[in-house]
Amino acid sequence: MPTVALASEFLDAFARLPRPQQRKVREFTEKFKADPTSLAINYEKLHGVRDDKIRTVRIDKKYRAVVLHPDRGDVYVLVWVDNHDEAMAWAARKSFEVNPVTGALQVVGVEEVERAAPTDDGDGPVLGLFAAYDDDVLLSFGVPAVLLPSVRSVRSVRELVSLGRHLPAEADEALLWLAEGIPPPEVREAVAVPAGGRVDPDDLAAALEHPDTRRRFVTIHSDDELAAMLEAPLEKWRVFLHPGQEKLVGKAFNGPARVLGGAGTGKTVVAMHRARHLAARVFTDPSDRILVTTYTANLAENIEATLKTFCGPERERVEVVHLHAWAVRLLRSHGVEGEIAGPEEIEQGWQEAITTTGVRDFDTAFLRKEWEDVVLAGGIEDRDAYLKVARLGRGKTLSRPQRGRAWQVFERYKESLGRRGLRDWLTVIREARRLLESGRARPAYRSVIVDEAQDFHPEEWRLIRSLAPAGPDDLFLVGDAHQRIYGPKVSLSRCGISIRGRSACLRINYRTTEQIRAWAMGVLRGVEADDLDEGRDGERGYRSLLSGSEPEVHHFGGRDEEREFLAATLRSLVEARQPEEVCLVARTNSLIRNEYAPLLKNLGIPHQILDRGRERPDGGIRLATMHRVKGLEFPVMVLAGLSARTMPLRVASLGDDPTALADHGERERSLLFVAATRARDRLIVTSFGTPSPFLGAMAEPARES
Numbered sequence: 001m002p003t004v005a006l007a008s009e010f011l012d013a014f015a016r017l018p019r020p021q022q023r024k025v026r027e028f029t030e031k032f033k034a035d036p037t038s039l040a041i042n043y044e045k046l047h048g049v050r051d052d053k054i055r056t057v058r059i060d061k062k063y064r065a066v067v068l069h070p071d072r073g074d075v076y077v078l079v080w081v082d083n084h085d086e087a088m089a090w091a092a093r094k095s096f097e098v099n100p101v102t103g104a105l106q107v108v109g110v111e112e113v114e115r116a117a118p119t120d121d122g123d124g125p126v127l128g129l130f131a132a133y134d135d136d137v138l139l140s141f142g143v144p145a146v147l148l149p150s151v152r153s154v155r156s157v158r159e160l161v162s163l164g165r166h167l168p169a170e171a172d173e174a175l176l177w178l179a180e181g182i183p184p185p186e187v188r189e190a191v192a193v194p195a196g197g198r199v200d201p202d203d204l205a206a207a208l209e210h211p212d213t214r215r216r217f218v219t220i221h222s223d224d225e226l227a228a229m230l231e232a233p234l235e236k237w238r239v240f241l242h243p244g245q246e247k248l249v250g251k252a253f254n255g256p257a258r259v260l261g262g263a264g265t266g267k268t269v270v271a272m273h274r275a276r277h278l279a280a281r282v283f284t285d286p287s288d289r290i291l292v293t294t295y296t297a298n299l300a301e302n303i304e305a306t307l308k309t310f311c312g313p314e315r316e317r318v319e320v321v322h323l324h325a326w327a328v329r330l331l332r333s334h335g336v337e338g339e340i341a342g343p344e345e346i347e348q349g350w351q352e353a354i355t356t357t358g359v360r361d362f363d364t365a366f367l368r369k370e371w372e373d374v375v376l377a378g379g380i381e382d383r384d385a386y387l388k389v390a391r392l393g394r395g396k397t398l399s400r401p402q403r404g405r406a407w408q409v410f411e412r413y414k415e416s417l418g419r420r421g422l423r424d425w426l427t428v429i430r431e432a433r434r435l436l437e438s439g440r441a442r443p444a445y446r447s448v449i450v451d452e453a454q455d456f457h458p459e460e461w462r463l464i465r466s467l468a469p470a471g472p473d474d475l476f477l478v479g480d481a482h483q484r485i486y487g488p489k490v491s492l493s494r495c496g497i498s499i500r501g502r503s504a505c506l507r508i509n510y511r512t513t514e515q516i517r518a519w520a521m522g523v524l525r526g527v528e529a530d531d532l533d534e535g536r537d538g539e540r541g542y543r544s545l546l547s548g549s550e551p552e553v554h555h556f557g558g559r560d561e562e563r564e565f566l567a568a569t570l571r572s573l574v575e576a577r578q579p580e581e582v583c584l585v586a587r588t589n590s591l592i593r594n595e596y597a598p599l600l601k602n603l604g605i606p607h608q609i610l611d612r613g614r615e616r617p618d619g620g621i622r623l624a625t626m627h628r629v630k631g632l633e634f635p636v637m638v639l640a641g642l643s644a645r646t647m648p649l650r651v652a653s654l655g656d657d658p659t660a661l662a663d664h665g666e667r668e669r670s671l672l673f674v675a676a677t678r679a680r681d682r683l684i685v686t687s688f689g690t691p692s693p694f695l696g697a698m699a700e701p702a703r704e705s
């Protein structure tokens with residue numbers, strides 16, 4: 001049986017074609033997949049090209065597909081499609097070689113690389129960036145031998161970034177790590193280089209199986225698979241995974257596994273692929289169910305919609321629901337009714353508890369934090385346990401009598417809500433877990449996949465733990481503590497989830513340019529990201545291979561100047577782009593509704609406020625709060641109104657509890673980080689009055705009003 005494969009670039013070329021041509025190419029591709037040896041397909045060898053394995057085939061009078069088909073073997077790879085002349089020119093520039101060191105199939109455009117390589121500026125010899133490394137080291141990371149001179153001519157990271165776009169991705173990635181001074185063995189681990197074996201450079205079929213090849217080529221196994229790819233040719237994540245991602249999707253874990261990864265490293269992508277893999281290949285009994293859960297309802301909705309288009313029949317056994325909705329559903333199905341208390345009702349509950357107990361030692365902010373971070377987080381069920389517990393990280397010490405009084409208030413707070421038929425969220429979660437632990441409800445899933453893991457509270461982790469019986473592949477968690485905007489720091493092992501020996505890290509940012517990523521990391525200054533299990537997650541080791549312009553930060557003396565600037569900027573953005581590509585976020589709902597929505601209305605620019613529920617695809621510029629854009633992404637992000645008054649937001653209920661205030665400050669920084677890392681190409685930041693202290697030196701000096 002011939003092997004038929006597609007190159008990632010073929011899908012790019014396909015996506016650029018006009019619709020009628022796409023239809024023809026689709027028909028051709030289906031026939032090609034069915035039988036690439038058919039006599040109806042006329043392979044033409046090209047003359048004067050770099051690679052004699054390249055052929056062209058006719059699609060219609062104007063269009064040609066470019067196919068890689070060596071004389072030996074039975075492999076056919078569709079690599080490009082275009083107008084006749086452009087297709088010929090493309091084919092003439094490229095060569096396709098199995099890298100003799102790594103075994104991966106690579107696409108090499110020698111002239112493009114030579115053109116992008118730095119030229120000698122006549123300033124005398126300057127040591128190349130990779131002078132410290134022997135050729136063997138560079139070759140072992142997949143640098144094609146023919147490109148070594150160009151790589152050796154690179155003298156700075158900036159030069160490497162412009163050259164890197166023309167190198168095979170694995171080589172580009174490894175060179176960037178090396179350039180940052182990371183030792184080769186650590187780089188090897190970061191880029192997930194597979195153990196080298198003997199390579200046969202003529203064995204294209206074997207090369208197609210190589211994890212680095214699968215970053216850019218895919219072997220087609222079925223018609224459905226092909227149809228799905230052509231349906232969404234630009235959604236590369238569906239088909240082409242980084243070796244590090246691929247390893248995590250398919251690996252058998254002997255218990256809970258944790259994956260950390262900076263913003264945009266494909267954690268949600270991996271979670272979705274893994275859900276599909278587990279349902280299709282591991283837990284295949286018709287009664288096996290898999291739960292994908294997240295912290296926010298919006299992300300759960302997005303994942304659910306995506307999985308529908310991405311999975312086959314196994315989709316029926318994958319359930320996607322955010323944890324809070326799941327817990328409410330469980331309680332309701334067991335006859336437990338009641339409403340969720342809103343912020344005002346919760347505040348009222350604390351006030352009432354303080355008044356009726358007459359306990360005057362603490363304010364509501366302190367008590368609330370004590371309740372959530374000590375009592376609920378520690379799984380404390382009674383007064384005696386509370387009197388003895390070590391109150392780690394709470395700052396202020398409490399005497400035994402003070403603890404006794406605090407406990408009185410906790411009891412009264414629960415009564416106060418209970419009398420009104422109300423529960424706070426964590427109580428809902430706790431009751432759901434107790435129901436499962438009592439045996440009255442049964443754990444429903446074989447496996448649970450958790451996205452946004454950084455935001456869950458210990459009480460929520462205990463519920464998650466009880467959702468699937470302990471065993472191989474039971475829990476798979478992906479998260480990033482840099483993005484924690486809700487829950488407290490956690491220790492998974494203290495919640496009964498042991499991930500020892502089963503953790504991994506995704507390091508390549510696929511969403512954001514390196515300039516935006518680095519800027520956003522600057523916002524987090526002073527925030528130490530943890531690994532969800534009492535260790536640290538260092539900043540070192542996250543990177544983007546995409547490059548673009550620096551974020552633009554503008555500070556204005558007054559609100560009117562900011563509006564004027566935004567008006568001009570938004571107008572010019574929608575002249576050049578679809579309005580849907582732009583998202584304007586602010587810290588508060590009131591800024592969105594009272595400032596920026598009216599501004600867009602005055603400008604006559606179509607816009608849509610993102611709320612609960614799904615957005616309209618043609619709804620114009622998106623407007624949203626920073627919380628709402630969690631998990632989303634847009635080509636252009638405008639972060640507006642970043643003034644000291646709103647960022648960090650002052651929250652009266654925090655009182656003056658120093659621990660609560662410090663935690664809040666960190667959450668606010670993370671929130672700004674989350675908002676900034678939603679940008680794919682361009683980030684514009686504005687403020688008026690005194691700029692947010694988080695912008696630090698990143699804001700330009702105030703403009704004259």
Ligand SMILES: Nc1ncnc2c1ncn2[C@@H]1O[C@H](COP(=O)(O)OP(=O)(O)OP(=O)(O)O)[C@@H](O)[C@H]1O
Pocket residue numbers: 236237240241242245261262263264265266267268269270480483509510511630631632633677
């Ligand atoms: N292997 C891949 N190939 C191409 N694109 C990818 C790949 N993996 C991820 N992406 C793209 O990168 C972007 C970020 O992916 P994803 O949302 O999964 O990251 P994340 O780590 O969950 O992000 P965040 O934590 O910031 O929300 C998406 O546009 C996704 O399609």
